[in-house]
Structure formats: C-alpha cells, structure tokens
Amino acid sequence: MSIDIGGMRKAYMGKEEVFTEEQLVSREPFEQFRNWFDIASKTPGIGEPNAMCLATATKNGLPSARMVLLKGYGPSGFKFFTNYKSRKASELYENPHASLNFYWEPLKRCVRIEGHVEKLSTEESTEYFMSRPENSRIGAIVSPQSQPIPSRDYLSEKQTDLTKLAEEKSDQICKPEHWGGYIVIPHTVEFWQGQTSRLHDRIRFRKLKPGEKPDKTVVHEGDNGWVYERLAP
Ligand SMILES: Cc1cc2nc3c(=O)[nH]c(=O)nc-3n(C[C@H](O)[C@H](O)[C@H](O)COP(=O)(O)O)c2cc1C
8 A cells, every 4th residue: 555645745935035046155056055054054953964865876877875974065075984895885986976965954955966976085084083982983993884784782792892992992993994085076066945836946056068058048157167057946
C-alpha cells in the first residue's frame, strides 16, 4: 500500500519576500553564499546550517547521496572531511565531480552547488583532524566507514581500547592516512528562495562553457568570471 502525502503543503514567503537580482549582495557566488549562510547561522530553528547533502556518482553514472558537514568555504571552494575509504570517496576517486545541496527550511532557502572535487592537502587535513575533540578523533580512527561490520560491540570495543591507549599516550590519536578533506570547486551555484505562490525565485551563477556566446537578454555578466541568470521554478 502506498501512503498519499500529496496534500502536505506549507505556506512559504509572502510576495514582499521575493528574491530579485537587485537583492544580490554580490555578483559572484561566494559572497552571496556568505550572506545567506550567515543569516542561516543566526536563524533559530536551524540546528546545523552547515549540514549539506553531498551527491556523488560512480564512473557509470550511478548516483548516491548522503549528508556531510561543510567545514570551510571561500573563493577556492567548499570543504568537507571524511574517510578516504568510504563509498563517497571511492566514487570521487573514479568520478571527481559532486553536487552539494543545503536546505534551510525556516528560511525556505536552498543553495545548490556543482563542481569538480579535489583532495585537500595532508597538512590541511591533519590540522583540522587535530582540532577535533578527542572522542571524534577516536571515532574516525576506529570506524571503517561504509564497510559492513559484525556488531555495534565491534566498534565500541575498539573505541574503549583506543581511549585507554590515549590516556597513556595521547600522541597515538593522530590522523590516519585514510582520513581527510575534499574541496568542491564549483562551476555552478544556484540560490533558491521559496515562495507561497510557488513562483519560487532561482538565481544561478555559473562559469561559461568554452566558446559559449551567452544570450545577453537572460545571462548577465557577474564578477570574477561568473555570469548569472534567472531560472524558471
Ligand atoms: C547531519 C549529518 C552530518 C554528517 N557529517 C558527516 C561528515 O562531515 N563526514 C562524514 O564522513 N560523514 C558525515 N555524516 C555521515 C554520512 O551521512 C554518511 O553516513 C557517511 O559519511 C558514510 O557515507 P558513504 O557510505 O556514502 O561514504 C553526517 C551525517 C549527518 C546526518
């Protein structure tokens, strides 16, 4: 039996909250992201504004998606950390492209990012790893992420052993080789603002394709090599 939830519908923004090109704080996506992310970070009811859905795909194009935490962003891209032996990592190894999606429900705002992915340097990954609380570091070491394991006890025993070892020799709790960060270097960043009318606002920044001659009636020149355009919802 399938359950019908087609009637679930919530009011979004009023007409006065439309998102227009004039309201962009920047004509490139990173400052615009910073503005929306800062607002999301201060909005009550958004527990983890940096939680994002990360989609990857195998080299044959079979997709998979999961949540991860954004740990840094700027003109170079969007950073997250994980296990380099995980499913996402093996997909990124064979197909180094990803898509990120944030949804800040109380604001009815979504940001959608697509780009090429590279590993962060060992130095940067180590610096971040060592900044994490000890129990998080232990968790990252003991968990063979994405692999089948016999039981929960299998992990808690490894965790207990390593916690004991850390009490004696805290320098043992250093970054394993198979753990580190990635950066998504975007070619496309879309800002979506939901509207009650369902005429949602979508403004997409993108890099032009080589040789592309954009239609200037819909594609506007931005800064730092970006263009932006409004998409139908
Ligand atoms: C809110 C949230 C944040 C998460 N953050 C991370 C993260 O930053 N890094 C990570 O490896 N897994 C994170 N996870 C766990 C992943 O969603 C996922 O279970 C894990 O990375 C294994 O994914 P994979 O098997 O597709 O590689 C998070 C889960 C949630 C719900």
